[in-house]
Amino acid sequence: MTMKLALIGCGTVGSEVVRLLHRQETDLTSRIGEPIEIAGIAVRRGGRDRGDLPVDPSLFTTDALGLVNRDDVDIVVEVVGGIEPAREWITTALRAGKAVITANKALLAEDGSALAQAAVDGGADLYYEAAVAGAIPLLRPLRESLHGDTIHRVISIVNGTTNYILSRMTETGAGFAEALEEASALGYAEADPTADVEGFDAAAKAAILASLAFHTRVTVTDVYREGITEVSAADIASAAEMGCVVKPLCIASRDGDVVSARVHPAMIPREHPLASVNGAYNAVFVEAEAAGRLMFYGAGAGGAPTASAVLGDLVAVARNRRAGATPMPPTVYADLAIRPMGDVLTRYHVSLDVDDEPGVLAEVASVFAAHGVSMRTVRQSGRGHEAVLVAVTHTATDAQLSTTVDQLSKLDSVRRVASVMRVEGEV
Ligand SMILES: NC(=O)c1ccc[n+]([C@@H]2O[C@H](COP(=O)([O-])OP(=O)(O)OC[C@H]3O[C@@H](n4cnc5c(N)ncnc54)[C@H](O)[C@@H]3O)[C@@H](O)[C@H]2O)c1
Ligand SMILES: N[C@@H](CCO)C(=O)O
Numbered sequence: 488m489t490m491k492l493a494l495i496g497c498g499t500v501g502s503e504v505v506r507l508l509h510r511q512e513t514d515l516t517s518r519i520g521e522p523i524e525i526a527g528i529a530v531r532r533g534g535r536d537r538g539d540l541p542v543d544p545s546l547f548t549t550d551a552l553g554l555v556n557r558d559d560v561d562i563v564v565e566v567v568g569g570i571e572p573a574r575e576w577i578t579t580a581l582r583a584g585k586a587v588i589t590a591n592k593a594l595l596a597e598d599g600s601a602l603a604q605a606a607v608d609g610g611a612d613l614y615y616e617a618a619v620a621g622a623i624p625l626l627r628p629l630r631e632s633l634h635g636d637t638i639h640r641v642i643s644i645v646n647g648t649t650n651y652i653l654s655r656m657t658e659t660g661a662g663f664a665e666a667l668e669e670a671s672a673l674g675y676a677e678a679d680p681t682a683d684v685e686g687f688d689a690a691a692k693a694a695i696l697a698s699l700a701f702h703t704r705v706t707v708t709d710v711y712r713e714g715i716t717e718v719s720a721a722d723i724a725s726a727a728e729m730g731c732v733v734k735p736l737c738i739a740s741r742d743g744d745v746v747s748a749r750v751h752p753a754m755i756p757r758e759h760p761l762a763s764v765n766g767a768y769n770a771v772f773v774e775a776e777a778a779g780r781l782m783f784y785g786a787g788a789g790g791a792p793t794a795s796a797v798l799g800d801l802v803a804v805a806r807n808r809r810a811g812a813t814p815m816p817p818t819v820y821a822d823l824a825i826r827p828m829g830d831v832l833t834r835y836h837v838s839l840d841v842d843d844e845p846g847v848l849a850e851v852a853s854v855f856a857a858h859g860v861s862m863r864t865v866r867q868s869g870r871g872h873e874a875v876l877v878a879v880t881h882t883a884t885d886a887q888l889s890t891t892v893d894q895l896s897k898l899d900s901v902r903r904v905a906s907v908m909r910v911e912g913e914v
């Protein structure tokens with residue numbers, strides 16, 4: 488017998504899937520117990536020269552849905568992305584009992600429950616290791632290895648482009664625009680970098696991570712999101728002064744029956760394991776009841792690394808198929824509420840340009856106190872009649888902190904709120 492695969496999409500990831508399938512052919516056959524054969528490859532435009540790919544040109548088609556519906560197709564790999572028509576391809580395949588492997592975080596985060604339902608209806612496997620942190624084995628460890636434990640928090644860097652930009656800003660003192668240009672030149676950032684720099688990509692990953700970690704439904708609309716476009720060289724320098732670095736964080740946490748998921752830049756202490764994750768690398772730090780703290784680290788993007796995750800899933804679903812195993816979708820039994828961002832406990836780093844006059848510090852401190860926010864440290868540096876006041880708070884709700892900053896900005900003695908950033912991890 489031969490297992491037949493339909494590949495939908497042949498871009499950065501899809502073309503590497505083809506190469507890796509070819510290179511690993513013998514081993515894959517041994518690992519699965521039967522050969523895998525590509526039944527067809529759906530592309531957007533036919534007639535393009537794809538001579539560099541080790542594949543019979545007659546396999547290319549522009550009719551993705553027709554390929555999915557072919558009777559001889561057992562497994563569908565979707566590496567196009569976006570909501571439609573990917574949703575139609577995937578649900579059609581699953582309902583017809585065909586296993587699906589996808590890297591499509593956007594769709595999983597928007598409508599994961601419909602996909603899971605289609606998998607249940609069709610009795611088919613749905614795997615998506617590549618959707619979060621590319622090559623890093625993460626979703627199956629959450630879905631399988633840690634299934635006996637209770638996860639409290641997942642704090643991670645899951646977007647390579649923004650981690651690269653902030654790393655460069657830290658290393659060279661460059662501003663955001665300059666670092667973004669560099670990221671584009673190196674091919675990290677896409678032609679339209681909005682999904683990365685505005686946090687949409689990480690927010691989709693946060694929803695998927697939180698759903699798996701806490702066995703509940705979290706969609707992308709439940710995730711609080713802030714991009715990194717406002718991060719300045721001054722923020723990076725201020726972080727360095729207090730022994731911190733600025734990282735693009737994705738934090739999912741559970742407290743009793745409530746979960747929160749958020750994506751934003753934050754300062755973390757240099758000693759924190761995530762602080763040394765630089766360049767385009769990703770890392771995911773999991774805090775579990777019995778396992779303690781675990782860190783997963785590696786390449787979160789790129790054609791070949793992502794194809795590695797796709798092929799790992801391929802072997803898993805092919806072996807399940809051969810064994811006649813009944814697919815078990817991820818468990819979502821815990822119906823947890825979503826904590827609004829305003830109620831989330833965080834700490835702030837606030838940098839104010841103020842008049843260097845007696846009473847200013849007391850005035851600023853009184854605004855913090857009036858909102859029940861306790862200051863942890865205050866640092867002042869002078870510049871003639873002007874001074875910079877940097878305050879780091881103890882934890883308070885995000886709403887308390889943002890109201891405090893709003894009030895501070897209205898004080899006559901405050902010339903400008905130069906920067907506001909959350910602080911995570913112990914300082
Ligand atoms: N590139 C990465 O590092 C990476 C990492 C993890 C996950 N992903 C995900 O993998 C998926 C693919 O990403 P990519 O980087 O390979 O994108 P890509 O743009 O390089 O490739 C997508 C391909 O799909 C093709 N396509 C578009 N519409 C189609 C249609 N109707 N039929 C057939 N083909 C069609 C496009 O022509 C393109 O070649 C996305 O969901 C992405 O989020 C990518
Ligand atoms: N654009 C994404 C690709 C991987 O999902 C990143 O920069 O991490």
Ligand code: NA
Binds near residue numbers: 616621
């Ligand atoms: Na992964």
